[in-house]
Amino acid sequence: MNQADLSKLVSALRIAVKPKPRRFSCPEGPAGRLEKLRATVTALVKYERIELNHPRAEEAQGYAERLISDAIRNGDCHKHTMEMADYWLNEKQLVHKLFKVLAPRYQNYNSSFTRLVLGPKTYPGYYVGTAILELKGNPFPALQPETHNYHYWLHNVLLEEAKKEFRSARQDRNAGTTESVTAES
Amino acid sequence: MLRRAVLQTFRQGLAQSFFKRNAVSLSETTVTHQPIETSNEADEKSVSKQKPGDESGNTVVVAPPEFRFMYPEFLPDPAMERRNRLKEKLERIDMLQRRSVVEIPEFYTGSVMAVTVADANSPNKFARFVGICIQRGGSGLRAWFILRNVVDKQGVEILYEMYCPLIQKIEVLRLERRLDESLLYLRDALPEYSTFPLDMEPERRLNNSVVPINPLKVKLRPRPWLERWERQNLQGVEDLNLPQRFYDKAEKVAKPWEKYDLMLQYRKTIPAEEQEKIFADVHSQLQQQEFKRKIRRQHSALNDSHMVRVGRDANPNQTRISGSIVPSCMLSSAGDMTFRLETYHY
Numbered sequence: 001m002n003q004a005d006l007s008k009l010v011s012a013l014r015i016a017v018k019p020k021p022r023r024f025s026c027p028e029g030p031a032g033r034l035e036k037l038r039a040t041v042t043a044l045v046k047y048e049r050i051e052l053n054h055p056r057a058e059e060a061q062g063y064a065e066r067l068i069s070d071a072i073r074n075g076d077c078h079k080h081t082m083e084m085a086d087y088w089l090n091e092k093q094l095v096h097k098l099f100k101v102l103a104p105r106y107q108n109y110n111s112s113f114t115r116l117v118l119g120p121k122t123y124p125g126y127y128v129g130t131a132i133l134e135l136k137g138n139p140f141p142a143l144q145p146e147t148h149n150y151h152y153w154l155h156n157v158l159l160e161e162a163k164k165e166f167r168s169a170r171q172d173r174n175a176g177t178t179e180s181v182t183a184e185s
Numbered sequence: 186m187l188r189r190a191v192l193q194t195f196r197q198g199l200a201q202s203f204f205k206r207n208a209v210s211l212s213e214t215t216v217t218h219q220p221i222e223t224s225n226e227a228d229e230k231s232v233s234k235q236k237p238g239d240e241s242g243n244t245v246v247v248a249p250p251e252f253r254f255m256y257p258e259f260l261p262d263p264a265m266e267r268r269n270r271l272k273e274k275l276e277r278i279d280m281l282q283r284r285s286v287v288e289i290p291e292f293y294t295g296s297v298m299a300v301t302v303a304d305a306n307s308p309n310k311f312a313r314f315v316g317i318c319i320q321r322g323g324s325g326l327r328a329w330f331i332l333r334n335v336v337d338k339q340g341v342e343i344l345y346e347m348y349c350p351l352i353q354k355i356e357v358l359r360l361e362r363r364l365d366e367s368l369l370y371l372r373d374a375l376p377e378y379s380t381f382p383l384d385m386e387p388e389r390r391l392n393n394s395v396v397p398i399n400p401l402k403v404k405l406r407p408r409p410w411l412e413r414w415e416r417q418n419l420q421g422v423e424d425l426n427l428p429q430r431f432y433d434k435a436e437k438v439a440k441p442w443e444k445y446d447l448m449l450q451y452r453k454t455i456p457a458e459e460q461e462k463i464f465a466d467v468h469s470q471l472q473q474q475e476f477k478r479k480i481r482r483q484h485s486a487l488n489d490s491h492m493v494r495v496g497r498d499a500n501p502n503q504t505r506i507s508g509s510i511v512p513s514c515m516l517s518s519a520g521d522m523t524f525r526l527e528t529y530h531y
Contacts (some may be wrong), residue, residue: 017265
């Protein structure tokens with residue numbers, strides 16, 4: 001049983017965080033893992049929607065969410081947050097983008113800041129498949145169509161009323177025929 | 186706007202969003218209480234906040250931010266596989282129940298403490314040990330701390346479980362902090378740094394609001410040591426004066442990227458929103474207990490003075506033992522201490 005580390009205050013992430021991190025094979029070993037993820041996170045912040053392999057996408061999602069949540073919680077005058085932003089974003093103009101564009105955009109979000117959508121698994125190829133990692137609120141058209149069917153849309157309201165009318169009319173008809181039958185008998 | 190209105194119907198959600206909105210403004214105030222390592226973090230006022238009422242009109246009390254340093258054992262083990270909200274809630278209830286019986290004061294690594302334990306085998310039925318707290322750990326009812334002292338040139342460490350029913354009294358004789366969170370290097374340090382008189386009196390602090398940080402740098406004995414101290418980035422140790430090859434190897438073996446590993450940090454911590462919830466829950470009860478103890482102390486002081494006036498001899502050296510002696514049939518099997526003797530070489 002260990003005590004929680006108290007030195008940093010972190011915001012809760014709104015993505016599913018797995019208990020153990022994934023390892024990535026690289027020539028530099030464990031040091032190279034963060035280098036790879038750095039490149040991914042930089043690309044995500046730069047392009048706002050990237051297509052890559054699923055395992056790297058999941059790991060990078062966690063780091064991107066942490067970076068953005070720290071930027072929102074602490075702001076750019078916080079020394080540690082600025083150090084992290086400086087490390088994780090290879091291009092320095094993206095540090096400005098993080099604090100000036102992304103932090104205000106996600107200020108009042110109650111959901112996660114990124115979205116991970118599974119992509120095609122082309123055969124032959126990498127078995128685990130691809131994924132598309134994007135920042136929410138990006139200017140591109142949506143990846144997945146909205147499949148909601150709200151009851152308050154006009155055509156749904158009209159259909160509901162039509163159904164009710166049909167049912168009540170059918171009930172009246174049935175009542176009429178049964179009465180006539182009972183009257184005859 | 187609609188979304189925010191929906192959120193505000195929930196009291197806790199409001200408290201959280203209020204705290205989050207004010208987090209940046211709070212960090213601008215000056216720090217009095219934090220250790221050197223967290224000077225960038227949480228520069229907040231050390232005052233219990235009474236939030237203005239939410240829409241339902243109830244006041245929302247939030248614990249002061251330094252609660253997480255004063256009562257770290259209330260936070261659960263961060264390992265995700267072992268989290269169980271119900272278990273943690275029940276444990277907190279039990280911890281508060283125990284604290285209402287025995288006063289467990291605020292202490293840190295580096296504080297000198299005295300612990301009195303019920304011991305069936307000793308002539309007084311109690312065993313008292315004084316030592317410096319070199320490490321504390323565990324969460325919930327299993328929270329422990331290790332006290333170290335040198336008795337008759339023999340180094341002795343005792344691990345006490347804070348919520349063990351055998352413990353009768355915990356006194357903090359000197360409340361202070363050191364430059365490191367773990368003082369295990371005292372095992373390899375010169376004995377005078379770990380020696381404290383067994384009849385040490387509690388020291389009074391001049392300034393009650395700030396816990397002082399003792400900037401003492403300890404001198405180590407010559408090698409061999411129990412651990413490779415040069416690899417641990419210790420602040421409270423004097424220059425180790427080792428040959429360069431030790432430092433070269435330490436650099437080779439070091440993992441400097443872990444400092445930037447955001448997910449590693451996340452998996453080791455409890456998120457701030459959860460911490461606030463836990464301490465808000467616990468804060469009011471702890472305050473009530475503190476208040477009752479103060480009243481009891483005032484009453485006992487009045488009674489003592491009354492007894493002196495009447496002429497009965499009140500022995501001022503008699504220590505009052507809060508909490509009862511638990512009969513052996515009720516002792517928990519988990520409440521054992523481990524006794525570690527250390528061979529002392531010159």
